[in-house]
Amino acid sequence: MKTRVRAKVVGRVQGVGFRPTVYRYAMQFGLCGFVCNGPHGVTLEVEGDDGKVGAFFDCLTHEPPQQAVIADIQTEVLGTKGYRNFEVIESEQQGQATVHISPDLATCDDCLKDILGAKNRRCGYAFTNCTNCGPRFTIIRDVPYDRDKTSMAQFSMCERCEREYHNPLDRRFHAQPNACQHCGPRLQLRVADGTASDDADLAKTKELLRRGRIVAIKGIGGYHLACDAMSAESVARLRRRKHRPHKPFAVMFRNIAAVKQLCEVNEAEEAELLSAARPIVLLTRKLAGRRLAGGISPDTNTIGALLPYTPLHHLLLRDFDTLVMTSGNLTDEPIISDEVELPTLLGPIAEAALTHNRPIVHKCDDSVLRVVNGQRQFSRRARGYVPNPIRIAASGTPQLLAVGGELKNTFCLVRDGNAFLSQHIGDLKDYKTYDYFSSEIESWKQLMRIEPQVIAYDLHPGYLSTRFATLAPIPHKIGVQHHHAHIASVMAEHNLHDPVIGVALDGTGYGTDDTIWGGEFMVADRHDFERVAHFKQYRLPGSDKGVEEPWRMAVSVLTAEGLDEAATRKFPALKWGLVQRMIKTGFNSPLTSSAGRLFDAVAAILGLCDVTSYEAQAAIRLESIADPRVTDRYPFAVQTGNRPWMLDFGPTIRAILDQRRQGVAVGEISAKFHNTMAASVLHTCRFLRGQHDLNVVALSGGVFQNELLLRRTVEALQSRHFRVFTNTAVPLNDGGLALGQAVVAAERTKRTCV
Ligand SMILES: [Zn+2]
Ligand SMILES: [Zn+2]
Ligand SMILES: [Zn+2]
DSSP states (O other), rough: OOEEEEEEEEOSSSSSSHHHHHHHHHHHHEEEEEEEEEEEEEEEEOOOOOHHHHHHHHHHHOOOOOOOEEEHHHHHHHHOOOOOSEEOOOOOOOOOOOOOOOOBBBBOHHHHHHHHOSSSSSTOOOTEEEEEETTTTGGBBSSSSOOGGGGGTTTTOHHHHHHHHHOOOOOTTOOOOOOOOOTSSEEEEETTTSSSSSSSSHHHHHHHHHTTTEEEOOOOSSSSEEETTTTTTHHHHHHHHOOSSSSOOOOESHHHHHHHHBBOOOOHHHHHHHOOOOOEEEEOOOOOGGSSSGGGSSTTTTHHHHEOOOOHHHHTTTOOOOEEEEEEETSSSOOSTTTGGGGBBBBBBBEEEEEESOOOOOOOOOEEEEEEEEEEEEEEEEEETTTOOEEEEEEEEEEEEEEOTTTBBEEEEEEETTEEEEEOOBTTTTTHHHHHHHHHHHHHHHHTOOOOEEEEEEOOOTHHHHHHHHHHSSSSEEEOOOOHHHHHHHHHTTOOSOOOOEEEEEEEEEOTTTTTTEEEEEEESOOOEEEEEOOOOEEEEEHHHHHHHHHHHHHHHHHHHHHHHHGGGGGGGGHHHHHHHHHHTTTTEEEOHHHHHHHHHHHTTTTTTSSSSTTTHHHHHHHHHTTTTTOOOOEEEEEEESSSSEEHHHHHHHHHHHHHHHHHHHHHHHHHHHHHHHHHHHHHHHHHHHHOOEEEEEEEEEEGGGGHHHHHHHHHHHHHTTTEEOOSSSSSSGGGHHHHHHHHHHHHHHHHOO
16 A cells, blocks of 8 residues: 655754655655755655555664754655655745754764875865764854855855765765865965965974974864974963963874873773764873873873864874864953954964864854763863753743853753753853853854743842843843752753752852852752751952962961961961951951862862962862872761751861871872761751652752762762762753753743743
């Protein structure tokens, strides 16, 4: 019996070779009909033998193209129409856009063979790609994903590329960025003295790098600054010019074997490094890893490693085992992505720039993650993952926008239960970053066809994202407490709906009592929360200055605990008295229960870091010296007289000072402090389990980026049979905040509508 079936396929089905696969299966089963892209995804019709149509759908759902994600297929059986052949037809332009845009994909093995194959017509061509790989999100202006809606529109294909593009059996069939050296984008080397050359750019670039020069290299989502990772002199010069004395630089390795020579790599880490997203993965440096310039990550024994992900990277890294590849920007500013901004890098920082003429539509930094307890943990979620959606509800959510926090900002748009978290935007206090934030929101709204009815924001009145929300012409505004948002982001990721014990150990977040929170225990659901316990409050002398200068926090803690005489000598004597006065009068010294600040204070007391040059530097140094063999801990107290309870680490600080005086090694003291934190979380959660009959714990907040702390806390909780969840799909720092805000806002809107 003959039949005709129409199907609408939604999900990540454009820019991933979906239509060619449909075509191939239709040919295989001798079916007629058509396939086309539309704003919602892919529409197809197949006509033929009943059994063969069934087999066709079997294949399509069980063996879709490598990079495709089918969210749903709706089929409809219709009367036969008498199609004579199977065709790929023009895209439908009408209808609601719901297609999921693919993230950028690392160069596939087939394309790698093309660019390295001496006889291939794409040999050495830096912009080679196919339907399985290449830029996507960063070149898309609008949907459906067709070439004229990308930044490839300005390049007309030559005859041979055109043939590939129209041949359904070719790997480059409808590969929108398809190009070759005759018709596609080209490299250009610009030297700081103003000269530009158009030939042998790659060879000259390699020569400059070999001679220790810094070269700005245009990639997929912006420029990198590259230099020889083995040259201490080049790395030091890059640090000087970038005004970045300590924050680690990422290193690109030639291949996985080169990574393994210098770093410890387990199976999960290898899989991350080799994935199509190609993130920067934080790895432990081996002894041999000392061959890398010491200046690459002076505060830690880890290396941020990544593998080549564009043809250009592969061509460059043929001649180097390693290159520093750090974001091409000035501190706190967004990554530079076009030639107008290039003078910021070329001259002041880099001696040369290897650019190209394919415009970048969306800036997008490299993603950064590590693997903890076998699970992915993002510190920055951007290229390779954005704009993949995160499912937060079955459906029926209003269209909404959550604007995130202030530092490490991301925003989030929600439609039909899917949350689209933006790429890492950065620190909104910088004007250029704020500008980028506002323009990306506009462009995402267009791309996702979302017109928000609701806007969610942080309660901090000083955040620029909060001000943006206040001014936005969206009638329904929902403020979400910072740490509730952190916990809600975990609940969303793991599909948790019942109340949980939320533990947010964090740097800074505005509380409902107008003080700064950051060591928080809550009983929370997606709608609301109760603050049930928190760290003891201390003054933060100088506010932001107190965050940048951990010694101030040390003075504050020591003074409050009546221990100041014990440690006076170690701190800048002149300012000591001034800071003490600030603490006593409270002048510009808000109260804070921040766990991050407690780590700062301990690091400063141990003499590890008085003044930071990047966020969380003191805590990072404290973690990196901890002796992992140490298992005991210091005393602490929990005051349960009033709600919320208070965790008091005064006894901990006192014991640390005693041990310091006795000459105990700082590595041991640091480990015992970490263990104390983990024990205090367990202790409090056990109390709460008794009172609230809750057994699920959600951990979030930037302080848990400390791997030792997270491991110890999870181990402690699991040993007492708690079910423990933390962020794995979004950062547990403020980069994940927007997702949590979106979840809370969606829940509150749902309840008001009922
Ligand atoms: Zn490819
Ligand atoms: Zn061509
Ligand atoms: Zn936070």
